[in-house]
Amino acid sequence: MCPPALGEYAGTQGLGLLRLHSTYRHDLKIYASDEGRVQMTAAAFAKGLLALEGELTPILVQMVKSANTNGLLDNDCDSYKHQNMVKNRLHEAMQQDRILTQEDMEKLNPTSSRSISTALEFIQNPVRMCEHVISLIKKLNERIKIRKEDQKTKELPLYHGESWELMQRRWAKLEKDFRTKNTKFDISKIPDIYDCIKYDLQHNNHTLQFEHAEELYKCAKYLADVVIPQEYGMTPQEKMAISQGICTPLLKKIRADLQRNIGEEESEENAGESINRLNPVYSHGVSSPSRHVRTRLYFTSESHIHSLLTVLRFGGLIDNPKDEQWNRAMDYIGAVSELNYLSQIVVMLYEDPTKDPSSDSRFHVELHFSPGVNCCVHKNLPPGPGFRPKSRNEPVKYVIMFGFYCLLGLEML
Structure with a gap:
């Protein structure tokens, strides 16, 4: 998170992040949404950090x-x-009881995301896939009933003390709500189905022993890979309109922090933020008193992570469509099928003090992204490009870092 000391202090022990923080050279602010588990995750992260x-x-x-x-x-x-x-x-498009044509797939995936294309190729017929999912849910409910009534298994513990009764109610409600009265499927329940089977497969499968668990997981996952990202817009224009409505205040805050660190005046987005910084007069025993790191961590919702990725992807940050590194990064984002627990976007601003203050090369920004924790089942994740334009051995000063951490799905702490 914090680059090592450079120059004459290179290799010196005790000059990392903790040393910076304890000597008032690390300006850290942590924000979290009001949801309880998000705030506790933020506190746990701060404790470890x-x-x-x-x-x-x-x-x-x-x-x-x-x-x-x-x-x-x-x-x-x-x-x-x-x-x-x-x-x-999206609901109407997913009610088609026929094999999807190439034209259908292009309408459902106008941004040509690899993850959505892969999911649509697996689904083939949306209605038949939904029918298969609900048939597997019925089998799962039958299995839960058997385990619940069996004298040998009814006392077996489930994860976090959940009872067989609660598990049965959870899945019975999904079975009831997924198919509507007019025999159509409510695709808004697909994320819930996916979350539940992912949770039970990861935590309860050794007790439940449902032979079709992985099959249900796979089918629900591919349906979710189509539904979840498309709920934030299907075309680039829709995605941008929705994203701007969701994360504009956060984008303004990021811009204000970046501008403040290149010497511009404080904006209203930063008003009220207190800063405690080391006075060089009292820097006895501090190897690099002028070194200062500014960190902002935001623990927030899945909608904000999707929105920030959309702005980065379709917001026109790069004018050159032939930029190799950027195209690789955008292709990777398009290949990521879901945002898991602790998905993160990291924005890093570096300053090179050897460059002229008015030069464009004085500062450079790096963007880092991780889709979060891997599920125990889904291991074939796309590899990231792993390319850095700057070497950490160059004389750069670490100025500011923002982190956006996303908590979504079921409790995993």
């Missing part, structure tokens, strides 16, 4: 700010209107 001791609650109170207090997670109501329109179109 700074090697803190004790319970999470005091860390949460002292170090984690509610992002809703300053509007960072406010969503524009217009984005909901766009999303509802997109969901209705």
